[in-house]
Amino acid sequence: MTAAARMFPASDTDAAIIGRSVREPECFAVVFDRYYSQIHGYVARRLGRSLADDLASETFLTAFAIRDRYDLAHPDARPWLYGITSNLIARHHRAEQRRYRAMARTGTDETSQGHAEEVVVRLDAVARRGPLAAAG
Incomplete structure (x- = not known):
């Protein structure tokens, strides 16, 4: 339990x-503590566990940034948080569609590179990092 959570009884809206x-x-940590696992699960069911951490975190960053616009007449923040999350999921889907359309237009396939090729590229980059840093 966070220090902020100890300041508020569970009955506080x-x-x-x-x-x-x-x-x-x-x-605001209290709101995060109350709903992070629910938001995370919602994202995981829609986009998979690999994206759930990022989008759930982004939900709370967005909510924190716009908390001064929250309608205090609504005692429960869950619909607001789910709305933010749904918008982020929709944005993710749109970006993914744009990426697929761009790949189709250019005829490139980002997934055509095998794992071995990715390892070679990364090792090459690591090998060049030292001399480049020394030169700067």
């Missing part, structure tokens, strides 16, 4: 916590 977090940003 999300709206009260978000309202207070505008003046005391550390209070």
Whole structure:
């Protein structure tokens, strides 16, 4: 339990916590603690576990950034958070579609490179890093 969570009884509404977090940003940790696992699970079910960490975190970064616009008449922040998450998922899908269309236009396939080729490229980059750093 975070220090901020100890400051609020479980009966405090999300709206009260978000309202207070505008003046005391550390209070927003309570909202994060309450809903991160739910948001993470939602993203994982839609995009897979590999993207869930990033998009769940981005949800809370976005929510924190716009918390001063939260409608305090709504005591429960879950619909707001799910709305932010849904928008991020939709943005991810649009970016993925653009990427696939661009690959189709250019005739390149990002996945055609085998694992062995990726390892060679990475090792080459690591080998060149030292001399480049010394030259700078």
